[in-house]
Amino acid sequence: MRVSETEDENTQAPEKKSLFKRMKDGLTRSTRAMSDGVTGIFTKRKLDSETLQDLxxxxxxSDLGLDVAVEITEAVAKDRYDKEVSPEEVRTVLAEEVARVLRPVEYPFRVEASKKPFITLVVGVNGAGKTTTIGKIASKTKAEGKSVMLAAGDTFRAAAIEQLSVWGERVGAPVVTTKVGGDSAGLAYEAVERAQKDGTDLLMIDTAGRLQNKTDLMAELEKVIRVIRKLDDTAPHATLLVLDATTGQNALNQVEVFTKIAGVTGLVMTKLDGTARGGILVAIARKYGLPVHMIGVGEGIDDLQDFSAEGFAKALTGA
Amino acid sequence: MFESLTDRLGSVFDNLRGKGALGPKDVDEALREVRRALLEADVALPVAKSFIDKVRERAVGQEVLRSVTPGQQVVKIVHDAMVETLGTEPAPISLAAAAPVVIMMVGLQGSGKTTSTAKIAKRLTEQQKKKILMASLDVRRPAAQEQLKVLGGQTEIATLPIIEGQQPVDITKRAVQAAKLGGYDVIMLDTAGRLHVDEALMAEMADVRAVSEPHEILLVADSLTGQDAVNVAEQFHERMGLTGIVLTRTDGDGRGGAALSMRAVTGVPIKLLGTGEKLDELEDFAPDRVAGRILGMGDVVSLVEKAAETIDAEKANKMAAKMKKGQFDLDDLAEQLKQMGRMGGMAGVLGMLPGMGKMKKQMNAAELDDSVIKRQGAIISSMTKAERRNPKILNASRKKRVAAGSGTSVQEINRLLKMHRQMADMMKKMAKGGMKGLGGLFGGGMPEMPADLPADMPTDPAEIQRLLGDQAGGMPGLPTGSIAGGLPGLPGMGGAPGGLPGLPSGRGGKKGKKK
Structure with missing residues (x-):
């Protein structure tokens, strides 16, 4: 099936914006409210307990969660309590405290040439943005001159296979498919086999969205991994968990369970172009220390960016 | 990860028992815990704050009833206030307008609009015999229109033929015309996911509204949404004038505070809950259940439903009969362990029980996980039929054999047997005493539970019922098995809460006592 022209509007970005600019733009909305808040709190005020409560x-x-919020507030208060502070200073300190937590998890996604195909499994709850993320990563990797193959492992949701196929057409990557309701583990096996034969650089395997508390669906995911290991016992070389920035504290459970079952190696956070601030990423970094590869700040292909701890922290705090 | 609010308040009020009225200081201290619980459940901060003010006003000065602890009393006040905020009036989808009635679905990307569209259409078709036309206005996401078409095929509900390249407003006009010509009762418009800050797309949505004049505009929102829920709901409402909210993914393990946030800032009723991936998994909104979840008080109704679903009714009946006679052998225990596995394991069951947060934590601490259940199953299957029917004949050499056969130790077998004895005793009590039995089961029947537990947990059945409101309506029926055939499942339930008390004694009892 063909796609109408209008669907491709997001690929025709008229002007090339710098990476930082785009990230800033994307995160500005998240930021504005927060930095306004910080200014409001700290204009000519002593750093007292009431002020800290507001902070x-x-x-x-911003969805950092109560514990992390308290911890960071305490760090800001350290040595500054009861002193006059300017809003700028607080913002800088705040950004630094957030960056301190995030720096160790800043880790770009790299397709290792030594693993061919580099098998990447993409997992997450329903509607997080797995298929779109795959499309975007495929497009980037192709642009680097590497070959890409996609496997439409979401055999459950209506038209998920078509959705990935459209992406395959867009970026010029073959898509391995099976029928709706087909065995996703079998499909993954077939895809690995084909990618090995074709000498593909990157194989991305899509999976059906599943809530992490559904034991049967999680067992299915385990099976996918077990089966592809029959062809390559080091696979999957990367397992990406896609998280929706609008998600609240449940993202912690998602990380925990998907990591336990599917051995998540890195995170991608989508939908940061709204008003959601994605602060849960800070809580996740602190608790699990999993690499964060990319963030999505828009629908365009270039809006999936490498994660930068500094940039994220600054955007979050308005520093 | 989440402690039950009841547990937490229990410890706040530990020194307070027996006092007359709730003082402002006590209430404030309790409300700090309430605030924490709400934030952990993702209730938006401004909503949490105003909610707490409301509760404070009600709680200060209230006489503590003799039969309950102050903690329970506060939980009750909080729970009632939350149910009230969530809205107790039933809010069905309204079709009271000239046909074709237009229902428009809006929301962020990935919130579940297309699936919800098909679910609602299916429901209206089946329950109200309506003739429905579904149309996808999503010209952005690849294969989105295709998705609705496929769902239409699965549910046998008509979808508007796709015309490549047609824009949303034109598709809408075509849908309205087609519905008029085709004599459809209802048109469901599934729009593209969009950000509430995307000016162009919000304007497009307003145009669609202008040409179709929807009778219902439903915001489809993920129940796992965090603090941003208020922004999303507020801005969609401001722009579109929502008539209702559909919460999706309520079958996840999130606490779902977004429900309270959205309802509080918009005043728009939550109409439906998406409870699963299948197209018939859509339920009417039930405020008391959602309130219980948000407060971490468990979701008894879900537990009961899940039990009813997963438990083989025939086997359960047999077991109920056996239990009435005071028989409960190891085969029965094995069956219960199996049922528990089917219900999502121990954590799954415990998570749904009110007041069990603490116990769940102890079990975690004691590493009492589902592998224990598995091993216990293995032990029982390594026994002979005679041994299973009459465990008393298990002497030292038999135990050694069973241990070798199941790859466990004699110690583990002894623990299992002790647990079985305790359970059998309880079953006898329950068979005799109805709800009193259950009370005993929760309270006195838990030899290994910390002594302060009764303070945190209602043990008086009447109290449980009052605290939980309608939620617990079904509970009293459980022990006697009188609850609608669905739950002759007492054995099933016994397998869960009834069976549990014994379990900690297996490995976790002593460790569990330590704080």
């Missing part, structure tokens, strides 16, 4: 509240509304 903690600001972090909470």
């Amino acid at each position: 903690e509240d600001l972090l909470v509304t």
Whole structure:
């Protein structure tokens, strides 16, 4: 099936914006509210407990979670309590505290040439943005001159296979498919076999969205991994968990369970172009220390960017 | 990860028992815990704050009833206030307009609009015999229109033929015309996911509204949404004038605070809950269940439903009969262990029980996980029929054999047997005493539970029922098996809560006592 022209509008970005600019743009909305808040709190004020409570509240509304919010607030308060502070200073300190947590997890996604095909499994709950993320990563990797193959492992959701096929056409990557309701483990096996034969650089395997508390569906995911290991016992070489930035504290459970079952090696956070601030990423970094590869700040292919701890922290705090 | 609010308040009020009225200081201290619980459940901060103010007003000065602890009393006040905020009036999809009635679905990307569209259409077709036309206006996401078409095929509901390249407003006009010509009762418009800050797309949506004049505009929102829920709901409402909210993914393990946030900032009723991936998994909104979840009080109704679903009714009946006679052998225990596995393991069952947060944590601490259940199953299957029917004949040499056969130790077998004895005793009590039995089961029947537990947990059945409101309506029926054939499942339930008390004694009892 063909796609209408209009669907491709996001690939025709008129002007090339710098990476940082685009990230800033994408995160500006998230930022504005927060930095306004910080300014509001700290204009000519002493750093007293009431002020700190307000700061903690600001972090909470960014989805950092209560514990992390308290911890970071305390770090800000250290050595500064009861002193006059300017809003700029607080913002810088806040950004630094957030960056401190995020720096160790800043880790770009790299297709290792030594593993051919580099088998990447993409997992997550329903509607997180797995298929779109695959399309975008495929497009980037192709642009680097590497060959890419896609496997439409979401055999459950209606038209998921078509959705990935459209992406395959867009970026010029073969898509391995099976029928709806087909065995996703079998499909993954077939895809690995084909990618090995074709000497493909990157194989991306899509999976059906599943809530992490559905034991049967998680067992299915385990099976996919077991089966592809029959062809390559080091596979999957990367397992990406796609997280929706609008998700609240449940993202912690998602990380925990998907990591336990599918051995997640890295995270991608999508939908950061809205008003959601994705602060849960800070809580996740602190608790699990999993690499964060990329963030999505828009629908365009170039809007999937390498994650930068500094940039994210600055955008989050308005520093 | 989440402690039950009841557990937490229990410890706040530990020194308070027996006092007359709730003082402002006590209430404030309790409300700090409530605040934490709400934030952990993703209730948006401004909503949490105003909610707490409301509760404070009600709680200060209230007499503590003699039969309950102050913690329970506060939980009750909080719970009632939350149910009230969530809305107790039933809010069905309204079709009271000239046909074709237009229902428009809006929301962020990936919130579940297309699936919800098909679910609602299926429901209206089956329950109200409506003739429905579904149309996808999503010209952005690849294969989105195709997705609705496929779902239409699965549910045998008509979808508007796809015309490549046609824009949403034109598709809408075509849908309205087709519905008029085809004599359809309802048109469902599935729009593209969009950000509430995307000006161009929000304007497009307003245009669609202008040409179709929807009777219902439903915001489809993910129940796992965090603090951003208020922004999303507020802005969609401001722009579109929502008539209802559909919460999706309520079958996840999120606490679902977004429900409270969205309802509180828009005043728009939550109409439906998406409860699974299948197209018939859509339920009417039930405020008390959602309130219980948000507060970490468990979801008894879900537990009961899940039990009813997963438990083989015939086997359960047999077991109920056996239990009435006070017989409960190891085969029965094995069956219960199996059922528990089917219900999502111990954590799954415990998570749904009110007041069990603490116990769940102890079990985690004691590494009492589902592998224990598996091993216990292995032990029982290594026994002979005679041994299973009459465990008393298990002497030292038999135990050694069973241990070798199941790859466990004699110690483990002894623990299993002790657990079985305790359970059998309880079953006898329950068979005799109805709800009293259950009370005993939760309270006195838990030899290994920390002594302070009864303070946190209602043990008086009437109290459980009052605290949980309608939610617990079904509970009293459980022990006697009188609840609609669905739950002759007492054995099933016994397998869960009834069976549990014994379990910690297996490995976790002593460790569990440590804080």
